[in-house]
Amino acid sequence: MLARVFTLHFDPVVEGFDDVPLRDFLKDKTVLSLRDHFFVRHEIPYLTVVVTYQLSRPDSIPLPPASRTPQEGAWREMISAADLPLFNAVRDWRAERSKHFQRASSLQRASSSRAQPP
Numbered sequence: 578m579l580a581r582v583f584t585l586h587f588d589p590v591v592e593g594f595d596d597v598p599l600r601d602f603l604k605d606k607t608v609l610s611l612r613d614h615f616f617v618r619h620e621i622p623y624l625t626v627v628v629t630y631q632l633s634r635p636d637s638i639p640l641p642p643a644s645r646t647p648q649e650g651a652w653r654e655m656i657s658a659a660d661l662p663l664f665n666a667v668r669d670w671r672a673e674r675s676k677h678f679q680r681a682s683s684l685q686r687a688s689s690s691r692a693q694p695p
Contacts, residue, residue: 578609578629578630578631579629579630579631579632580627580628580629580630581602581627581628581630582625582626582627582628583598583599583602583625583626583628584623584624584625584626585598585599585623585624585625585626586621586622586623587621587622587623587624594622594624599626599628602628603628603630605632605633606628606630606631606632606633607630607631607632607633608628608629608630609629609630609631610628610629611626611627611628611629612626612627613625613626613627614627
């Protein structure tokens with residue numbers, strides 16, 4: 578879940594708040610909630626909007642059926658060329674995190690076995 582705050586000023590020419598930046602931002606997002614707060618500063622009305630959102634997933638990536646066991650290399654068919662760098666970055670990050678947790682777990686086991694009297 579992500580959040581962003583927008584502060585919109587009142588435009589007397591159009592007699593309303595200029596919400597173009599907010600609408601442009603929300604075009605490719607899934608909105609979870611919107612909260613607004615109205616205030617006046619130096620006799621100018623403002624509207625602050627807090628948007629809680631998620632990034633929308635593209636519909637072009639098909640998800641494998643749950644009943645099917647993925648075959649070796651089948652994941653390559655689900656990743657577009659444009660998404661491959663992001664996929665590789667996430668995969669490398671997950672591998673490093675896994676190594677870190679494995680090391681921490683083995684150090685914890687080793688220290689707890691040394692702490693116990695024979």
